[in-house]
Amino acid sequence: MTEAQAPAGGGMSVNPTALLGTGGGRGQRLIGTAIAVVLGLLVGALLILLSSALSKEGFDPFLPITAYGALLEGSLGSMRGIGNTANATTPLILTGLSVAFAFRAGLFNIGAQGQFFVGAFSAAVIGSYVGLPAPLALLFALFMGFLGGAAWGFIPGALKAWRGAHEVVVTIMLNSIAALGLNLLASTIFKDPSASFPRTPDVQPEAILPILIEGTKMHAGIIVALIAAVAVWFLLFKSTLGFEVRTTGANPNAARYAGIRPGLITVLTMCIAGGLAALAGSIEILGITRNYPAEYNSTYGFDGIAVALLGRAHPFGVVGGALLFGILRSGAGAMQRKTDIPIDIIFIVQGAIILFVAAEPFLRRAGRSRRRATPSGAAPAGSAA
């Protein structure tokens, strides 16, 4: 590997094996992920115990069980809860797919957050300004949302491929530009004059995602997300483009020798990743918020990074990771109502889970050396100087 071939925008590039777990089969990776999830939940339990010790009601050693019980009850215990869980899982699947797809090409899409916003805004504007008959209005708004995000993803892809600018830094900047720029558009040109705070007009009824189960808030977005997961899986593992994406991710130079143009793949990958994250934003608008508020606040884009990691950048893993985080998210409110534990604990749990996933190579190495050391008995841990 020659230095000259490295992009000028940074020596740093994502090594997919660092993300997908080194060594070990799929089963071993699954066990590793499960351990990380359990450890993350344990960290949450410890913090809950701490908050119990600080509270005026006195120390309750069973509070973590009560809290997690309330969380599960809230997210899965009723049809209503299941509907909310599905709605929370939907955007997580799509932003997770966005980050995971880029991972496979050796790209780190920190920009899912900005692409999510662009998709949300595009869908909000198209959904409210363009009048079409029922199924077309929805499909067109979703499509334009996807396209908006693809265009936003094109920028870092093109800058990386043709100018060597590193996509991580560019997408971080683009996230802020998207938030501020769309804030500006939603409070000026596209502002709903009748609204009490700056936001775009409400989406027309024809463009709203239908409710799937009567009596719940579960909208059809989950179907779009699951179709997207299968489509990404097919694209990655069953298509020529997917092969080229994965080859570029594994070794851009080898890809070049194989006749693949890594630059083109980079641009295409970022466009698709941008479109996926934007689809999440579009669905959030067309299914939940119905308009784009100037101060739109959402962390689904950033959470996509965590979901992609937890799912080991595999489309079906992403669905699993998104479901876990979706359960945490939709049950957190019920937990807070019952136990007074702040909702934010679930973000600590999410962070801790990802921390343990990231540290897994170390944990595995430590485990292996202990296993090697124990039979010989020569070097028990702690005796080293």
Added chain:
Amino acid sequence: MSALSAAATRTRLRVNRGWATTLGVTLGLLALLVALGYGPAMLDLAVWFVEFLLTRPYIILGFAVPIAYGALCGVMNERSGVVNIGIEGMILSSAFTGFLAGTYLHPVIGDVPAALVGVGVAVLTSMILSALHAWLSITVMADQIISGTVINILALGATAYFNQLLISTADVSGAPTLKGLTLPGAIVDIPVLGPLANALFGQGPIQTSLVFGVIFLQLMLFRSRWGLRTRAVGEHPKAADTVGINVIATRYRNVILGGAFAGLAGAYLTLESVGSFQDGMTAGVGFIALAAMIFGRWTPIGALGAALLFGGARTLGQAVQISPPPGEIGTWIAGWPAQIFGMFPYILTIIVLAGVVGRAIPPAADGIPYDKEAGG
């Protein structure tokens, strides 16, 4: 080393050409405007702008302080070959823990000691988070972007969680803030120098330390043995290792020390500037810091310059609305929404990264874990 110095020369040439282009384009535009008869109006604007700069240095520097300290953290990390996008989370965590310590200690030990201990706690917090980042990226060789992301997620959740638990629902009054020197009126009234002295010394110890810290770090990085070693480790760790520099230890030390700067940025927010803590109050300052580091081409002085530029843009955004610049153009500029000024740092950074105006090139080994046994 000859390859290194050749690379350095090449960079310098490219930078100069970039600036020459910028200067040429700017002068050309000015000439065009004068030729079109906008000369007097431009002069009025220039007078307004100079007056703006001369009267508001303390606001500009105030905005620049957390950005610059965050950027110094970035410089320390990336110069030794570790990418850190977790600066945002570090600043937020430090802002919270410093505020927490100040809040709970000031009834016990008094205002000034509590604020000082708060600063210490803030610095320590970011150093601990940096140690975590160092361990993940150097020893575990986890992806450094992921490590930074983990820190950002954890910081956002943990500060909000403990804020609700220990501050918003508890019966406490906020933390005290650090005060600057009260300069005698005779000094403050001196034109140009007075406001400048006030900005430097009149606002608070963390703000005062910034300029000196930047100069010190600049000298250390480019004139000391530590600096040479740090840069060697960031540019070509294998070569550094061959001449006997401990790559791993150097990286650990610099990443953890760099955390202290992020800690100061956080302490500045809650213990010197704002005086309270809100969830997610950093609002991207850590990312602007990253932009300042890149725009300043990974040097402390450059980072300070970029932070001042970004802080100046934000101050300008407020100033045009409070006292609009004269003339037609002035009224037009005053109509610009605040978001335009807010986007300025990010757009500028992308332009620099794209190489439109003098390309920004990071240290060669930036973000690559050092594996002694691996080749190349």
